[in-house]
Amino acid sequence: MKITPEEVSHVANLARLRLSPEEVEVMAKQLHDILTYVAKLNELDTRGITPTTHAISIVNAFREDEVKPSLDREKTLANGPQQDGEFFVVPRVI
Secondary structure, X not given: OOOXXXXXXXXXXXXXXXXXXXXXXXXXXXXXXXXXXXXXXXXXXXOOOOOOOOOOOOOOOOOOOOOOOOOOHHHHHOOOOOEOOOOEOOOOOO
């Protein structure tokens, strides 16, 4: 599939990109090369091959939710430079 410079210019315009005529030509050739390679890959027979999402097998690392005791409020607030007994006091951000 040949990508024309006009198509590259149109897509660049949609993406709000300003490309010089030389950049349009380079981009058209690069996109043509990419599409040619993809077309070549589409010729492969992939029946019976399991699709993969990762190069290696990954197992979910989720764990069961368990209720655990929270941090002690006084000990936690002692680590902050300013606190009001219940919360950390931080500068107001507008």
